Amino acid sequence: MKKNILGKVSYSVISASLLAGLLTGCGAAGSGSGSSGDVIKIGANLELSGAVASYGQSIAQGIELGAEEINKNGGINGKKIEIIKADNKSEAAEATNAAIKLTSQDKVAAIIGAATSGDTVAQVQIATDNKTVLLTPSGTSPNVTVGTSGKVNDYIFRTCFIDPFQGNVAANFAAKNLNVKKAAIFADNASDYAKGLASSFKDTFSKTGGTVVAQESYVAKDTDFRATLTRIKAANPEFVFIPGYYEEVGLIIKQAREMGITVPFMGGDGWDSPKLVELAGAAALNNTFITNHYSSEDPDKTIQNFVTAFKGKYENKSPDAFNALGYDSVYLIADGIKRAGSTDGAKIKDAMAQTKDLALVSGKITFDNQHNPIKTATVLKYKDGKQQFETKVNP
Helix, strand or coil, X not given: CCEECECXXXXXXXXXXXXXXXXXXXXXXXXXXXXXXXXXXXXXXXXXXXXCHHHHHHHHHHHHHHHHHHHHCCCECCEEEEEEEEECCCCHHHHHHHHHHHHHHCCCCEEECCCCHHHHHCCHHHHHHCCCEEEECCCCCHHHCECCCCCECCCEEECXXXXXXXXXXHHHHHHHHCCCCEEEEEEXXXXXXXXXXXXXXXHHXXXXXXXXXXXXXXXXXXXXXXXXXXXXXXXXXXXXXXXXXXXXXXXXXXXXXXXXXXXXXXXXXXXXXXXXXXXXXXXXXXXXXXXXXXXXXXXXXXXXXXXXXXXXXXXXXXCCHHHHHHHHHHHHHHHHHHHHCCCCHHHXXXXXXXXXXXXXXXXXXXXXXXXXXXXCEEEEEEECCXXXXXXXXXX
């Protein structure tokens, strides 16, 4: 039987069974540096300003809703959650500084963040040295949880699926759902995220019998992509895969449509920002798709309960995937602390690693031996500037 962390407590999404566990637990959660009196401190090291502030701000909203729900219903093992935010300004060096502050000065029990893989990796050594669990809601690069030596980073976990899975899903969707035989890839050559998705897409697409007829690159903060798009157009692809972040992707799609490139475009969760529509224009985004962690239009009852709760707190705003991942991250950490019966980092780490069949908004989570969740992916399409639920893909 699956555990369901989401149910019917007031407007809350948390289930009565998990709520009871958080209230009583298996012991007092006071034997660690993250606990002070009746409070458990959880850090949020996020991109609240800078280049990808949209991601960090959305995650923060999800964290706030989740923590508020848990606290309204008695907290974790009877203790209230205190979220301590740190703005890493979308920079790796600032993410490191924020991790030092959260562990050494604030002495949090765990850290949620960062949104991007690079800003998460920048915290790994600090978290490991301080025996503090670090949970990234959306850092999808494999090297977040596994170091360059191939050794698992014991204290590092993620709420999202990883880049190779996204690339595989996109390639299979292009080949099987859109019947594409010729594809182009246009990726940020300085981004581990983009390179990881591009590599897995190319490998899987080739295995389906498809051909990559053009592979081009750009650099973050570029604004004029017409020369490269001209080369892509000349290759006559039936589909273009752009694994990048919304700031460049929006401009790429806008310029591509202006140049008469009408084929489908697709990317990953890095597209998921309201800013994408502002940059590209609603009409230009028609016939584009993304792999993502969830859809607010998914009829699943768990998801619709979350959407209702979120809209109630945030003035009828429809929650995006980063909202959902931030929200899920609080419940994932709370479940780990509850089962650990302690805020001791080593005990939380061990409990987190044993997470199995925990049903959250973005999917049912079981961690594999590399601290990656085994969970479903969602494919969305854009229609007149709005995301529409297309399908789900199992791992």
